[in-house]
């Protein structure tokens with residue numbers, strides 16, 4: 381063998397060695413990151429005040445409770461696709477800068493988001509909350525809101541015409557909201573900060589007339605259908621989840637309980653976790669933890685495997701945030717207290733209206749009075765749908781005409797709720813694609829406008845469990861724009877997935893509070909990690 385050949389062989393051997401060392405370093409680093417994250421999760425294994433096994437837990441809101449985003453935990457925002465990511469969804473959501481985009485001028489905004497005529501003349505008086513307006517946490521209340529009429533004192537005009545509820549006749553606009561009409565016509569420049577309070581006052585003043593225009597809902601409810609006790613609902617939850625998820629349990633438990641696992645088996649377990657939408661990071665953390673525990677405990681039997689997997693999944697779902705829905709009033713609203721205000725947000729068709737109705741039902745059955753705000757002014761059918769829920773539960777419904785400014789409807793709802801002394805105001809917002817900056821800006825405006833009148837206690841983001849990873853992208857953007865305080869995961873009855881629960885909680889620190897299990901009136905249950913994991917394991 382010539383010297384050249386020997387040198388070539390040595391060089392080749394060195395190259396192979398270098399490649400192996402590189403791969404080893406990469407793997408080691410990946411594991412180290414995962415382990416560190418796992419440890420962080422473990423420290424937050426406290427369940428907060430959540431009462432498992434009971435009905436939906438309700439509470440009064442405190443100060444704003446939106447959790448800070450654990451940004452450092454985000455691992456899938458570097459332009460890399462997440463497993464199952466929808467290719468149509470931009471993966472650079474963090475860089476899209478939704479929060480930093482200045483809102484359009486109020487007149488422009490109204491023109492863009494409202495119907496051609498209606499939104500402008502009708503809603504110009506509502507504080508726009510544009511970039512020039514300060515983010516006032518509390519609106520000036522009594523001075524801005526004169527004594528309002530009560531539901532029992534309907535204004536003569538408009539009371540019969542629910543379709544034009546928030547639209548004000550020309551002359552009326554002129555008399556009570558000159559600024560509004562001028563602004564709507566585009567003749568008023570964006571409001572200076574000091575003008576926003578005046579705008580709130582204007583909106584408050586307007587509501588005196590427009591409350592009469594809003595639907596005189598069935599204030600004296602007829603019969604509220606009896607609601608199934610929570611125990612029964614949870615039982616159904618288990619049944620429904622286990623039907624769709626038994627494959628997950630069987631597959632993972634079968635492998636784990638088989639004793640010594642080779643690399644192929646671990647990969648298969650990881651694949652199963654990914655298929656259930658747990659996401660790459662969560663799945664990898666769970667695998668690391670399982671590997672460690674399997675070695676430490678000497679798992680050999682299916683029972684041992686089940687105990688271990690249950691524990692690991694439960695830990696991954698743990699949160700320090702309360703899962704209680706903050707929908708109870710602050711004091712007695714009929715005696716100086718304030719109603720709870722809940723905003724329901726999410727993309728189209730996730731189940732916002734249905735969830736709003738179901739939640740209203742839970743509250744009413746608990747003896748609470750509810751007012752529903754139909755701020756979904758994009759879709760007339762959604763307003764009708766909420767109206768039907770209002771009839772079912774005996775709640776007044778405030779609605780705007782199609783195309784009206786949703787912020788105006790939301791403001792009117794909160795105003796009316798406060799005036800009429802209800803316990804909770806639930807505002808259903810229009811579905812919007814999280815990828816449309818203008819629509820997200822509009823949602824931010826809804827929240828800010830409501831904030832001027834009352835504290836928003838709960839912002840529930842409704843996610844459709846069947847949309848998988850896309851749900852995470854949605855959650856990120858919505859959380860940035862409106863400080864989401866709780867997640868409702870709907871349609872869990874229709875999917876074998878739902879692992880998005882793990883990811884949303886892990887990344888956003890926002891607890892999953894409720895789950896939707898069907899289209900029925902009672903198909904809303906508290907999210908209970910134990911029940912969820914048991915159902916997942918089959």
Ligand SMILES: Nc1nc2c(ncn2[C@@H]2O[C@H](COP(=O)(O)OP(=O)(O)OP(=O)(O)O)[C@@H](O)[C@H]2O)c(=O)[nH]1
Nearest residue numbers: 728729730731732733734811870871896897898899
């Ligand atoms: N199977 C099942 N269907 C549900 C659940 N929640 C809502 N739905 C159905 O999902 C569909 C959409 O629900 P909506 O409440 O209208 O959704 P939305 O988010 O208000 O829709 P937009 O107003 O268009 O944004 C309806 O057919 C609901 O009955 C659930 O938990 N399970």
